[in-house]
Amino acid sequence: MTGLYVSVRLEPARTCTTGEECRDAxxxxxxxxxxxxxxxDRSERNGFAWLEFTQKFQVPQLAGRTVEQRHFSAxxxxxxxxxxxxxxxxxxxxxxxxxxxxFLDAIRIEPKAR
Numbered sequence: 337m338t339g340l341y342v343s344v345r346l347e348p349a350r351t352c353t354t355g356e357e358c359r360d361a362x363x364x365x366x367x368x369x370x371x372x373x374x375x376x377d378r379s380e381r382n383g384f385a386w387l388e389f390t391q392k393f394q395v396p397q398l399a400g401r402t403v404e405q406r407h408f409s410a411x412x413x414x415x416x417x418x419x420x421x422x423x424x425x426x427x428x429x430x431x432x433x434x435x436x437x438x439f440l441d442a443i444r445i446e447p448k449a450r
Contacts, residue, residue: 340435341424349418355385358411358418363387373407381440384410384421388436390428404428408436414445 352358363375370391377388387409394400406428410421421443423436 339425339427339432340439342439343422345418345420347418347420349413349416352418353413355380355383355411355413358413358420359385359387359409362409362411362420381410381437382443383445384412384440384443386410386440406432406436408440410440412445415447419445
């Protein structure tokens with residue numbers, strides 16, 4: 337088990353026309369609960385424009401201990417649709433980064449069968 341959490345959204349690309357535009361809009365207009373997130377890296381891989389960021393927060397159930405969650409947010413626009421892939425992991429070690437990258441590399445977007 338990798339401890340990798342995955343969510344995928346597919347919706348019409350109304351506000352962006354490229355993965356890079358969607359990635360930048362996602363970060364610029366991110367939700368308030370990500371306001372303190374720290375951007376670590378941004379790049380392109382397997383057709384996706386992605387961000388890597390970390391978020392630290394206190395967990396009351398752990399006596400207020402601060403924990404860190406690592407995130408990858410990957411964006412692609414194809415045929416007028418925005419594919420938004422969110423990956424996260426906690427706990428995270430630097431060697432876990434390859435799990436994120438391998439997951440992105442394994443994604444295949446194919447035309448709809450007619």
